[in-house]
Amino acid sequence: MIPPGAPIVTAARMRAAEEALFRREPQLDVMERAGAAVTGAVARFARSSPILVLAGPGNNGGDAYAAARLLKAAGHDVAVAACGEPGTPAARAMLERWGGDVGALYQARPRPVLVDGLFGTGLTRPLERGIAPVLAELVAAARFSLAIDLPSGLATDSGADLGAPRGIGATLALGALKPAHLLDAGLERCGQVLLADIGIPVESDWRTVARPKLTAPGPRAHKYSRGLVVVVEGDMPGAARLAAHAAMAGGAGYTILACRDEGSGGPDALVRHRIANGDDLADFLTEKRIGGILIGPGLGRDRRAEGLLKAALNADLPLILDGDALTLLGKSAAAWLQRRTAATWLTPHAGEFGRMFEGNGDKIVQTIAAASESRTTIIHKGADTVIATPRGEARVLARASSWLSTAGTGDVLAGTLAAQVAAGNKDAAETAVWLHARAAALAGPAFIADALPMHLSQAISECL
Ligand SMILES: NC(=O)C1=CN([C@@H]2O[C@H](COP(=O)(O)OP(=O)(O)OC[C@H]3O[C@@H](n4cnc5c(N)ncnc54)[C@H](O)[C@@H]3O)[C@@H](O)[C@H]2O)[C@@H](O)CC1
Ligand SMILES: [K+]
Structure with missing residues (x-):
C-alpha cells in the first residue's frame, strides 16, 4: 500500500532537504539511520537466509554498506558486491565501517535475499548494459529483494524505465516518496512501497491522495x-x-x-x-x-x-x-x-x-x-x-x-x-x-x- 497523504519530492528537493539537515547534523548519522531502516525492513523478510547486498558508487551505496554492517552485526550471513569504488566521502566512510570483503558486481553469486543499493536518486542516465542484466539476474534468482530508496534503473522524477529490473519485492523510500514510486514504470518495478522516516524534514505541495474527511448532511439539509x-x-x-x-x-x-x-x-x-x-x-x-x-x-x-x-x-x-x-x-x-x-x-x-x-x-x-x-x-x-x-x-x-x-x-x-x-x-x-x-x-x-x-x-x- 502507498502511504496516504505522504509528501512526494523530486531528487533535487530531496537533496536540498538533506543538505539543510547536514548543516545541523553529521551526514553519517543520517546515513546510519538509513542503514538501520534498511536493516529493519530486510531482517523482517530474511530470517536466516543469506543476504547479498549490492553497493553502487554514490550515497545509495553508502546506505548499502551501512545496512550490510548492521545486518551482519545482527547475526545475518551477509555478502557485499559493488560496482565501482565509492565516489562520495559518506560512502567511503561507510565502506570503511563495513570493513569486510567486497566482491565485484559482475562476479556476484545469487543469494536468497538481495538488497539493491546500486543507484538511488542520483541516477542520471540509463544503466550500462553490463549492469542491467546482472542486476536483473540477481533479482530474479533471489527469493526476496529490497531496493534501497529506489530500484536501480528508475528515473526519480518521472518513473521512466532506465533499465530497472523486474521483480523487486519491496522498495524502502528514504525520507519521502519520490515520483518514481508512483508513476510510469515505477508502478510495476517498485514492488511494495515502504516509507522510512530517517529524520529529514521535507516540505512539499505534492502528496499522495489521502482518505477525505466528509460530513453527513446537517439536520436542515435539503x-x-x-x-x-x-x-x-x-x-x-x-x-x-x-x-x-x-x-x-x-x-x-x-x-x-x-x-x-x-x-x-x-x-x-x-x-x-x-x-x-x-x-x-x-x-x-x-x-x-x-x-x-x-x-x-x-x-x-x-x-x-x-x-x-x-x-x-x-x-x-x-x-x-x-x-x-x-x-x-x-x-x-x-x-x-x-x-x-x-x-x-x-x-x-x-x-x-x-x-x-x-x-x-x-x-x-x-x-x-x-x-x-x-x-x-x-x-x-x-x-x-x-x-x-x-x-x-x-x-x-x-x-x-x-x-x-x-x-x-x-x-x-x-x-x-x-x-x-x-x-x-x-x-x-x-x-x-x-x-x-x-x-x-x-x-x-x-x-x-x-x-x-x-x-x-x-x-x-x-x-x-
Ligand atoms: N546525501 C545523503 O547523505 C543521503 C543520501 N541518501 C541516499 O543517497 C542516494 C542518493 O545518493 P547520490 O546522490 O550519491 O546518488 P546515487 O547513489 O543514486 O548514484 C550516484 C552515482 O551513480 C553514478 N551514476 C549515475 N547514473 C549511472 C549509471 N546509469 N551508470 C553508472 N553510474 C551511474 C553517478 O556518477 C554517481 O557516482 C539516495 O537515493 C539515498 O539512498 C540517504 O542515505 C540519506 C542520506
Ligand atoms: K537502489
Whole structure:
C-alpha cells in the first residue's frame, strides 16, 4: 500500500532537504539511520537466509554498506558486491565501517535475499548494459529483494524505465516518496512501497491522495443544499446516465439529466429535462441553484455537441469537462478556459490531455503546468492518477484496482466529482478520486462500470 497523504519530492528537493539537515547534523548519522531502516525492513523478510547486498558508487551505496554492517552485526550471513569504488566521502566512510570483503558486481553469486543499493536518486542516465542484466539476474534468482530508496534503473522524477529490473519485492523510500514510486514504470518495478522516516524534514505541495474527511448532511439539509448537478447528455446517452447515476450515489441532492428526448433508463430519482440545442441549454443554465454542470461523457463531436459545450463554458457555474468535451476543446482549451468566470475541473486520460496541452516532461510537472495555464483543476487519469490545482498543488493516486480498466469507469469518476463540486467540497477532486478508487476496491474483480456507483455509499461511510 502507498502511504496516504505522504509528501512526494523530486531528487533535487530531496537533496536540498538533506543538505539543510547536514548543516545541523553529521551526514553519517543520517546515513546510519538509513542503514538501520534498511536493516529493519530486510531482517523482517530474511530470517536466516543469506543476504547479498549490492553497493553502487554514490550515497545509495553508502546506505548499502551501512545496512550490510548492521545486518551482519545482527547475526545475518551477509555478502557485499559493488560496482565501482565509492565516489562520495559518506560512502567511503561507510565502506570503511563495513570493513569486510567486497566482491565485484559482475562476479556476484545469487543469494536468497538481495538488497539493491546500486543507484538511488542520483541516477542520471540509463544503466550500462553490463549492469542491467546482472542486476536483473540477481533479482530474479533471489527469493526476496529490497531496493534501497529506489530500484536501480528508475528515473526519480518521472518513473521512466532506465533499465530497472523486474521483480523487486519491496522498495524502502528514504525520507519521502519520490515520483518514481508512483508513476510510469515505477508502478510495476517498485514492488511494495515502504516509507522510512530517517529524520529529514521535507516540505512539499505534492502528496499522495489521502482518505477525505466528509460530513453527513446537517439536520436542515435539503436537496439543493446537498448540491444540484446537471449532466448534459449527448450522442451516447448511456455514458451521461452512468455519470448521473454516480453523481446521485456520490451524494448529490438533486441530479438532472439534460437530454435530447424523454429517453429511458437510469434511476427513477433522476430528473430529465429536455434540451434541444445549445441555446436551450444556455437558458436552462441561468438556474442559479445549479452547483455543478458535467458535460463530455458520450457527448459526441458534432455541431450540436459544440453548441452544448459552448453554452456550458459560458455559464457562470462550476463546470466539469470530460471525454468528448476535452477533445472538442483541443489545443484551444487553455484559451477558452482562462476566460471562464467560475471554477472548472478537467478529467482527461493521457490521450485527451495530449490533445489539449503540451505533453513534455514528468507527469506531475506537466499536469501542474496545464492546470496553471488553463486555471483549472485537472485530474490526469491513468494507472497513476495525478491531480493538479492552478495553485501548483499535486495529489497522486497510484495502484487503484487494475479492474478499473474497463469502459465507463471514467464516466463514474466524472459523476462522482460533479457531486462533490456541487456540494461545495473544496477538495472535490481528491475526494472523488479517493471515493472512486475505494468503490473499485469494494467492487472486487471484473466489475462493470454500472456496478461502481452502488459501492460509493460504503466508500463515503468510511470518510464520515
Ligand atoms: N546525501 C545523503 O547523505 C543521503 C543520501 N541518501 C541516499 O543517497 C542516494 C542518493 O545518493 P547520490 O546522490 O550519491 O546518488 P546515487 O547513489 O543514486 O548514484 C550516484 C552515482 O551513480 C553514478 N551514476 C549515475 N547514473 C549511472 C549509471 N546509469 N551508470 C553508472 N553510474 C551511474 C553517478 O556518477 C554517481 O557516482 C539516495 O537515493 C539515498 O539512498 C540517504 O542515505 C540519506 C542520506
Ligand atoms: K537502489
